Amino acid sequence: MITLTPLRNFDVPVHASCINPDEFKSKTLKEIAELPVTEGNRNLTLSDLFKIEQDKTETPSITLNGDFKKVKRVGQGMKTGEIIINGNAGMHTGERMAGGKIVINGNADSWTGSEMKAGTIEIHGDAGDYLASPYRGSGTGVKGGYIIVDGSVGNEVGCYLKGGVIKIKGNAGIFLGYHMTDGAIYVEKQCSSRTGAAMTGGKIILAGTVTELMPSFTIDSIKPKVKVDATQSVAGPFYVFLGDLADHGTGKLFVSKTNNPQLAFYEKYL
Amino acid sequence: MAEILVKNGFVVDPTNKIDGEKMDIAIKDGKIVKKVNERKAKIIDASGLTVMAGGVDIHSHIAGAEVNMGRLIRPEDHYKDAVRKTKLTRSGTGYSIPSTFVTGYRYSTMGYTTVMNGSFAPLKAKHVHEELNDIPLLDKGTYPLLGDWWFVLENLAKGDIEECARHVAWMMQSTKGYAIKVVNPGGLESWGFGHNVHSIDDQVPNFCITPREIVRGLIKVDKMLNLPHTIHLHTNNLGQPGNYKTTLDTMRAIEDLSTDGKPVAHITHIQFASFAGDDWGKFRSGADEISKYINAHNHITLDMGQVIFTDTTTMTADGPFEYTLYTLSGHKWVNSDVETEASGGIIPFTYKKNNAVNAIQWSIGLEIALLVKDPWKIFMTTDHPNGGPFMSYPRVLAWLMSKKAREATLKRCHKKAQKKSLLPSIDRELSLYELAIVTRAGTAKALGMPNKGHLGVGADGDVAIFNINPETTDIAKKYKAVRKAFKESVYTIKDGKIVAKDGEVVDNTTPGRTMWVDVKTKQPCIINEEMKRKFREYWSIEYENYPVSDHYVKVSDKLTVEASV
DSSP states (O other), X not given: OEEEEESSOOSSOEEOTTOOHHHHTTOOXXXXXTOEEEETTEEEEHHHHEEEEEOSOOSSSEEEESOOTTEEOXXXXXXXXXXXXXXXXXXXXXXXXEEEEEEESSOXXXXXXXXXXXXXXXXXXXXOTXXXXXXXXXXXXXXXXXXXXXXXXXXXXXXXXXXXXXXXXXXXXSSTTTTOOSSEEEESSOBOSSTTTTOOSSEEEEOSOBSOOOXXXXXXXXXXXXXXXXXXXXXXEEEEEEEOGGGTOOEEEEEESTTOGGGGGGGGGO | OOEEEEEEEEEEEGGGTEEEEEEEEEEETTEXXXXXXXXXXXXXXXXXXXXXXXXXXXEEOOSSHHHHHHHHHOHHHHTTSEEOOOSSSOXXXXXXXXXXXXXXXXXXXXXXEEEEEEEEOGGGHHHHHHHHHHOTTOEEEEEEBOTTOHHHHHHHHHTOHHHHHHHHHHHHXXXXXXXXXXXXXXXXXXXXXXXXXXXXXXXXXXTOOOHHHHHHHHHHHHHHTTOSSOEEEEOTTTTSTTTHHHHHHHHHHTGGGOSSSOOOEEEOOGGGGOEESSSSTTOEEOXXXXXXXXXXXXXXXXXXXXXXXXXXXXXXXXXXXXXXXXHHHOOOOEEEEETTTEEEEEEEEEOOTTSHHHHHHHHHHHHHHHHSSOTTSEEOOOTTTTSSOGGGHHHHHHHHHOHHHHHHHHTTSOHXXXXXXXXXXXXXXXXXXXXXXXXXXXXXXXXXXXXXXXOSTTSBSOEEEESOOTTTOOTTTSHHHHHHHHHSOSEXXXXXXXXXXXXXXXXXXXXXXXXXXEEEOSSOOOOOHHHHHHHHHHOSSOGGGOSOOGGGSSSEEEEEEEOOO
């Protein structure tokens, strides 16, 4: 196991896509120390910014202790191994990851798990905007994998989702699951407006209160419970909405009936 | 560096019929000369290397409002391909729509020295020239869209070809253009009303004219004005299954206009105009029919518009075609109607090997390029960025020169495409000599540039040196090495200056010239109150402010021609 600790506080962003189990594997401590990172516009090596220690334990492969909020692209494109971040994580953590596991014992910044294909990300704090969403303008969504957030998430989470599961135990912001085509998103508490805009497939499960429902969704049925993934199903009852009709979509939006009495008028259309 | 001597290279210069001969090339004051003083000149030892003229690209969208709009809507295209600044070069972004400086650098490191901008709406001429000024290391030219300009349509509908010619001459001077570009004749005007034309004999709304009459009329205009290039034509029904028939109709409709056996039209990105089959499900290649026709006739030149399997951005003045693409892909779409002149559309697009239509498209481009026997008739392009970014040219060259390379790609394509492709039956492999024709000699000839595309005495001092030894390398077998060699020239010399070396830009003082045609008509175009009134009523720019003034073009290379009207 490699342990990294920041030597000081960072004022400007640090790009450190080399913090990656695949990159560290089969490298000596000295080689790891010389991996390139940038701080602002300066080209530096890993050892210029972090204290690097090694011990014999196998898992996790990398432990990051301290505040990594300014450190971007940790675990980018990783395929195997495990990273534990004991502190806040920076932007683009786990971007394009294709396997392995990242555990964040703190808050995660925006674009965590962007364009990921497989693997697991556990966030034991809040996550920022664009969790599991592609970069601005892009339509390359998450293809698979599993993301679990203990806290709340920001806006535009799970955009262009093509597969995989996102579980959020707190609140979610606007445009959750924008343009998604497949996969599942589960929000336990409050969810803000414009959920599932332009979605054409997949499912969004909202167990808490909903601020507003898009008018381009139509009610389909009421179900007593709903399955999130193979391991979890949630007890309802749930209103089932289909949409987004503006995009001829057949995505499913499950909204808790008990927590949303304001939606009761939909029942007359059943 | 005033004098350069390139020694002992294998020179490939099809214009002067030199095929791999070991000889020296001398350059003095930016021109190729017979000899230079060896003691004073900078000597480049090119032994074991191939020496060609600088590349000439006949059709590539590198500048203008459309290109810039493409940049604007695609942040995701840029951030994965960021280019850092160096001591000499400026920073920028790629990939499918590189920023201006990066465009110049990337073309130059591939051995290109001249690039023609595929089209622009005349209204946006100033924008085009601002961007061309910013593209370094290349000579540039640009083609104004004139096929749907109201003055052209009106005069042709009246049958007044001479008056039409004078208006085109005025427009050529005003926009500092190089050739007449015609895109989906009649279709762009119809698109302003939400319609399209579907054959060359459909009526254009409000004008009592057909695409056939527009194309024939503008070819006559082109001849009257003695323009260096033929008309540059993007045919009707582009990108629709079964459109090879329209393309053949268009080619047949202008057969009689070629009197001296010379080409009268250049049909651009022919791949997109050679689709057979009734719908996307029955989609197949029309390459056989098109190439048979081209082999039997001499009045047309073509360029490939080859498709590359990559994420790219499509942009064309053909608004209705982009709408079709939008309905197919559902991707973000820009649609525009340019006042009285043209329309336009932009959509990001990804060509995939496992998509049957895309894979067949890939096959069509190569099939035509290989089935057309005379390399002076078809040139290599990807219609950058519509078929793929220009950085992919080395890959296209590899497919052209090596059956092995084609097979390697075809075997990973969609099964339907593999079954339908004619490529397995084609054994032709282009030689270095033929590659030099399709990338420089042929294009320069078609563009009417006597000083470009060759290394004869008096030609521009534009030279590209590649790490290919034709004596020891079988290019068809070692296609990967040759592909790499074409990607990074050993030296690129522009106007007698070394601008790139081993894939790195080494000179930032060569801005490159903007070539444009100044047509001298015997009688000037009648600028009466009526024309000014129309400008006031229909354009957002006044007549007086419309022309691009001389100071707008940083390094102007004016070609004056005498028109016969």
